[in-house]
Amino acid sequence: MPRTPTPAVSPHLVDPTQAVLFDARRNWRCFAVGSSRTVPTLTPAAEALLEEFERHARKHGWNASPRNSAAMTLRILLGWLGAEAPIHEADIRAVADHRRNAGIRRVLQFLDGHGMVIPDPARRGEAPERAVEQRIAALPDAIAEEMRCWVRVLRGEGRRPHPQFPFATIRSYLNCLRPELAAWTEHVTSLREITRDDIEASLDRQPPVTARNLLSALHSLFRALKQERVIFRDPTRGMSLPTMRRLPAPIPTDRLHGLIDRAEGPMAKLVVALIAIHGLHIQETTHVLLEDLDLPTGRLLVRRDTHHHTVYLDELTHALAGNWLHERRRLWSRTSNPHLLVSQVTSADTTLPPVSHHVTDTIFVRLGLTASQLRRDRILDEAAHTADPVHLMRVFGISAKTSMTYVQAAHPERRSTGPR
Template structure:
């Protein structure tokens, strides 16, 4: 396994192992009921993570003959994913006014209006932005998505580019967003993984929740999954999830048709 996978699994199963360690001497004593209880103590993605981590752990231990049987092998779990929730309007009001810098305002508007993710924003290149036609190209794992920019977003991006040029006129970094650390980096690195986080922390919001709120709000207005796919570049399954959450009454099965 790669290090990221190991770290993710450890994040989920180490707390469980510590709890078990208070009452058993060996993992050979763990039963399927113990695994079921450990998973049941969590919900949503957390339950999914614990279940997967424990199955991987015991599968490896049995393969190495550390345990004689795999107590997690036949344990199944149902994960109830939380429906997206809208952020209260009073928390969204004045976001841009409270954003302290031109870079902060530009980053916030890309999330709040266009529902871009932090990773997408960090990877944006200067060549991805075409201000003359009002378009921005975002690159994703398997494809790319065209964002059609509104006047406000264009204005804020232009203000950021102006400030960037004034602060670091000799910067050759190809990324749209740079910081004091990356602007003059000879290799042109992107903003660090958590480099944008302080912007949203200061505003009291998480970028992922802000992104979810934007898509959820659009789903309320249109109820058209194809529209959501086109505007935000999301998968059909994801688009349907938002439409169902925004309009649950449309998906209630008529008992007379069962």
Template sequence: MRAKARRRGLSGPASCESCLAWGRVQRPFVRGLCQACYLFARDHTVGRCRGCRRLQPVRKEYCRLCWGQARADARATGGLHGAATAVHFLDGVGRHQQLFFADMLSMRGARTTPPRRYDRRGAPRKPPPPPAARPYSRWIQPVLFDGARRDYHRFDPGRADTTTSGWLAWARHLAHGLAEARGWPRAVRQDVDRALVMLLSEYAEGDMIRHSEIFSPLRALNLSIERTTEVLQAMEIFLNDRRPPFEDWLEAKLDGIAPGIRRETEKWARTLHDGGPRTLARDPDTVRIYLTAIRPALLEWSAGHDHVREVTRDEVLAHVKTLQGRDRHQALVALRSLFAWAKKNGVIFRNPTSRIKVGQAAAPVLQPLLPHQVARSAEVVTSPAGRLAVALAAVHAVRPGAIRALQLDDADLGNRRITVAGRTHPLDDLTQQLLLAWLEHRRRRWPSTANPHLIINMNTALETDPVSSWWIERELRGQRATLDRLRIDRQLEEALVHGPDPLHLAEVFGMDEKTAIRYADSARALLEQSVESESPEFPRTRGSIPRNPGNGPSGSR
């Protein structure tokens, strides 16, 4: 180090004679100056400094030591510390001087450096909005006409006053908090701010902003409706007046049914969907299955009856005899639910479905997928998320709902394991490669998202909800080998390869005992059929997706 310092013309540690900084200074023939003071003296003349009253090289009547003190004072105030700002602090220097090490005044990595005022593109960075709370007003103007609607198409941004609106300031503060928590990109933040200026510049307390009023103007300007409504909902001034999709579906299913039967059926369906006194709401899919199963019977009875109380037991049995298998089971369960509700609410005097046994629906024999069907599904899926979902369903037998619910913490890449629905599965080579490819794509596409779920898309990257069931299976629409069929085929192949043992299936896949028995029965029937036909095709070899890998679910026992 000393030899290198000598080659650069530096001596040992000493104090600079100009700025009094401690460090390596120049050789004695330049009066023992540090490198910065040497360059400063070369470009400026000697004079008496107005700050420290010393004879030193000065610039605008101040030496380099006083200029450094002015920059330090400017930096302490939180502003910029360049020469243009430091000139305002020159009058206060001279009474004290902060000593420093040589050649460290211009370092940008110090902790006192102010935050960046420009983004990566060079545009000025907008400061965060100041903290704000819900505005308080002494009185509220009641609404005169409830049916009146605002026309935001006529909004003029040039005439809007955005400085005096307390509601807009509060909305911007809430939007900034949501953006930081959800990882909204800059474009989304700007769109939300423009939408809030349009909606809240002339807002008065007590008004409710309806979805029907803002949908058209925001869509015309290509602004984010979902993110804007999140801010308005946090402010509790948003009213979602959209017609639920269930209403349109229910109206279509009840079309053509007699008025008396339709009225009571609609009440029963709404009770199942929304719940009622001493009645819990059922799953929306259950309501759809029930009403779809009994619609043919209701249409048949509407030709000769005007009310559900006119339906007899013989007519119920006659309709049920025309159905078989699962259709008969679903229709009878739905009819029993309808007439039990009618009897409970006093709509009918006697339940025509009483003492009609539903019985156990005969489970069909599960059939394996053909090799070309699996290969076709593997070919049509091109996105990284779709390939990962196919691998999880085909190799680890994961349900589509469990794939959607997977979170980032469930994937343990270091130990090559993934946790699905509370069960830990070892990662095979294929699934690990697809998982790494998806994580890299997710990192590049949405680097600042705060969604904890493993699989996200363009919409869920701005929130914390999982992707929809339609989106996760969109690439397999029209294919025989869907995610659910791939899961069933994987479990069925496990039973064919290792024998129809329900205990083995329950241990490997964590399924219910009844489900394990069903898969074992299907595998036993397929094996018997294979023996009778003397076909050596079982077990089969799949296409591009490896079945039963060495470190897959079957190897985790």
């Protein structure tokens, strides 16, 4: 049987001394698929870089499947472009567009650590900033430009000096506004056309807490546009809603039955237990460090902004924590990620992040609940049994005001209804 000829070196190797006449985006559709036999022969420098990547992957304990996928992506890039010059981030991501499970994050971080990535200007900025721009870009042009004007004001770039809001806060405002903006764009072409009646109709459709958040975002939007003289009058001027606190309501018992048993996998079971039994917030659960768990004493330290809260593990949570540690060591014994909860992605991420919202959201989507619902139900159940706000403060580390809210919800007959 004749031997398959060895592929030649790529004719498209990047020469670092070659000047650039103009930038053109490469089309990787035909080159990002197929087996390693279709990739050009690697240069010695590319071969050495690929071997270093393999050592890096094994050192960090990557599983075989993601390791091999990422190595193949890197081999394609080095085979066609070589290792003599940095590679455009757009090219790296373009290869991943045509390959499933391409390990793009791993390849990017490895090459970036070697100074081998030319950043994509279109992707500059943090994730909240990109999210804001992407959501605004989906709006009609005229309204999108008005929204960008609002963003500039919040970033301190308006006609008058203002404190600079972080993009994470702007994204939260925008999340409140998106449903209303989508509804308005069906019958207006500019926010100048929005009237007070439109604002009141939007607020009337919301439950009390959501309405208050929406009104705050609307105040911010229309005050900024009025300041920049984009609109003539602010339709939210003088509008307010009565101060009210929504009392938590219990989740039906049939929805809670067997939650931990239904959770899929050791990590999911531990996450559900920490929220359903110990009333932790989902965000603080993902930020717990491995060193914060002390199994011999049965304690878990939760680091909060103003104080630390100690969780005393019950027998079930203690067992689930032990099961998860065993699974964590089995899958990712070499990861340097300091967080108690890690995933296939974060175990290999050199920036050492906590697990993503997508990972935790998926756990509760499969259970038909949200983490916040489950946490509220746990505290409400405890309040029903004790009616002691101090006890709630000690067990869950919550404030006096919050604990009183739960006691009032669990025992409405004790709430004062007389004049104050």
